Amino acid sequence: MKTVLQVGPMIPAEWIEAHGFRARAAVPAAAPDAQMGQCAWAHAVAVLAEKGGGGDNLVVAASCDQMRRAMANPSVAGKEGVFLMSLPATWQTPASRRLYEGELRRLGRFLVSRGGLMPTPERLRQAMRRCASRRRRVAGGRTCPPGKIPLALVGGPWLENQRAILERIQFHGGWVALDGMENGERSCPAPFDEKGMRQNPFRELARAYFDVVPDVFRRPNDRLFDWLGENCEKRGVRGVLVIRQVWCDLWHAETPRIRDCAGAPLLDLDLAAEGLTPGGRTDARLQAFLETLR
Ligand code: SF4
Structure with a gap:
């Protein structure tokens, strides 16, 4: 089965699978030669696109000017x-x-090409049920281990090499209780x-994504703050990490509002393309933040 790599929010894996492809989120590593002021993520995605997706098909949903x-x-x-793919901001x-x-x-016509x-309604329903059941399995069993500090992560996309922060x-002594x-x-x-699925699975799919998924670029973006406030409380979050690309204005601009609504202390981490080095400046800030939460 061929793979479709996805970049960006609100690309339904169900729709891709109903066309007979495997859907997978792209996680590129930092690409060299990013310019000053350029988002390292958008640059890495463009380099992947230059290579034609590296052998897989690549679907990019552009939600900001940098990516466009x-x-x-x-x-x-x-x-x-x-x-x-264009995403409306409103x-x-x-x-x-x-x-x-x-x-x-x-997107469907591209996948057929x-x-x-061509997905039948029944094929789409089956893909929707499969994806929903996968999500339920992943969501189950999230209990903070004793002695660990439950944290919320919130931000946009991150590069493969930036994910070392999870290990740090x-x-x-932290634990990811909420993945935003x-x-x-x-x-x-x-x-x-x-x-809704029985009547018109395509409409139901669009509703479940378009009417519900919160994101920083959506205007108004109150849902993002409601989602965060509600889930931080539900999961007993004691600290919030905003993780963003250095040159991402969208997430940078909203950080003060995230601080107001999260109801817990916040650390704003702007990650350079090369990610995080154990013992380096970002790692030291993370350590100091977790110490204050003990
Ligand atoms: S991280 Fe920010 S600047 Fe980069 S592509 Fe995403 S929204 Fe745009």
Whole structure:
């Protein structure tokens, strides 16, 4: 089975699977030669797109100017096997939902052009049930081990080499109780409604993603703060880590508001492309933050 790599929020894995592909979130490592002021993530994705997805098909949902600019580079634009999906920033009008549904249908045509199957409603329903059951399995059994400090992570996407921070969190006595990063539980759709699935699975899929997934780029973005406040309380979170790319203005601008709504102390970590070195400056800040929470 061929693989489709996904970059960005609100790309339904169900829709990809219903076309006969395996869906997987892309996690590129930092690419060399990022310019000053350029988001390291957008740059790494553009480099992956230049290589045509490295052998897999690549679907990129652009939700910010940095990503749109990176994907408009002549060495990337129109590359075979790469699909750029537009996400409307507003969500409260029927027109913006129609735009999103239109983009999903355009994605479907791209997948068929890449050798995929036309999905029948039943095929889509089966993919929705499969993905929902996978998510339930992943979500189960989250109990903070004794002696560890429950933390929430919140932010956008992160590079493969930046994920070393997960190991450092554990090392310093923290535990991830809430994953609000892109591709974490924040990006999950609402549970599917059986009646909606029977009547029109495509509509139900679009509803579960478009009407529900909170993100920083969506205007207004109050849902992100509601989601965070509610889940921090539910999971007993004692500290919040905002993890963002150095040149990401979207997450940087919202950090003060996240601080206000989280109801717990917050550490703002802007990660350089090379990630985190044990004993380095970022690691020391993380350690000091966890010490204050003991
Ligand atoms: S991390 Fe920020 S700047 Fe980079 S692509 Fe995502 S939203 Fe855009």
